Amino acid sequence: MEAEQIQNLFAGNIRRLLAEAELDYDKLYEIRLRVGRPLFLTYDGGECFLKRKETEPYLVTREDLKETLEYVSGYSLYAYEDEVRQGFLSVQGGHRVGVTGKVILNGNQIQGMKYISCINVRLAHQIKGCADEVMPYIQKKDWVAHTLIISPPRCGKTTLLRDIIRQISNGRKGVPGMTVGVVDERSELAGCYQGVPQNDLGERTDILDGCPKAEGMQMLIRSMSPAVVAVDELGGEEDFKAVEAVIHSGCKLIATAHGNTLEDIAQQPLFQKLLEMDVFERFILLGRQDRAGVVEGIFDGKGRAC
Secondary structure (H helix, E strand, O other): OOHHHHHOOOOHHHHHHHHHHOOOHHHEEEEEEEOOOEOEEEEOOEEEEOEOOOOOEOEOOHHHHHHHHHHHOOOOHHHHHHHHHHOEEEOOOOOEEEEEEEEEEEOOEEEEEEEEEEEEEEOOOOOOOOOOOOHHHHEEOOEEOOEEEEEOOOOOHHHHHHHHHHHHHHOEOOEOOOOEEEEEOOOOOOOOEOOEOOOOOOOOEEEEEOOOHHHHHHHHHHHOOOOEEEEOOOOOOOHHHHHHHHHHOOOEEEEEEEOOOHHHHHOOHHHHHHHHOOOOOEEEEEEOOOOOOEEEEEEEOOOOEO
């Protein structure tokens, strides 16, 4: 990962602190700026803050936020109005900049945001080959399993899904590539910047960027004829009919969900319905270890270890 590219997203004071810290950016996941609070990093599985002096944490100023927003928006926050309405901006490199502040409403619709008080830069980590361990369980020459990846936050489910998509799309030795349709609601999988994917999702992959999952899955089925549909973080009731449409169309579904165990998933209303229908043929469980992306178990559709 290019350290300079990351550092240049930030105000000068913060940029200097990051450069002086000599961080390993492959182990850095988030940089969080809150006005009047220490500059926090999510780093190598834990949290820390950057210090201005030997023992004194650097406190983020409102000017730091303003300057950082100017850099990430190319001095035109107005041009990113639609993205800010969703609470984040996508920047070059596939990184995502989340923002919070005072929400502007028109009735029940979010129109925008002002008085931004927090910026959270989530760094994209593409690890090609991280799905090698699971691919034999979810894809063979003439078969792909409906698959659900289950993981607590920050345990690598999006990174794993990204590489599964890439490998299904490109094909592997003895396994031909297949057309994959991706609904990238939060611009995390492909990391599109100005319409161009910053992450490699494979040569046979079509991407709907910034599109709600439920609508996007049905759009892909109607217009793109995918063999596989991939989405990150299923869970809403509105997703159920779209998942049904994917399955009944003959497409295979690869998805992720928040959870610690299969039992956690079974208690969620959407997944109760899907489990009753025996939709999923493989469950991949990730856990909290000394690094993200550790596979704790691979199970068949009945919950038996593979």
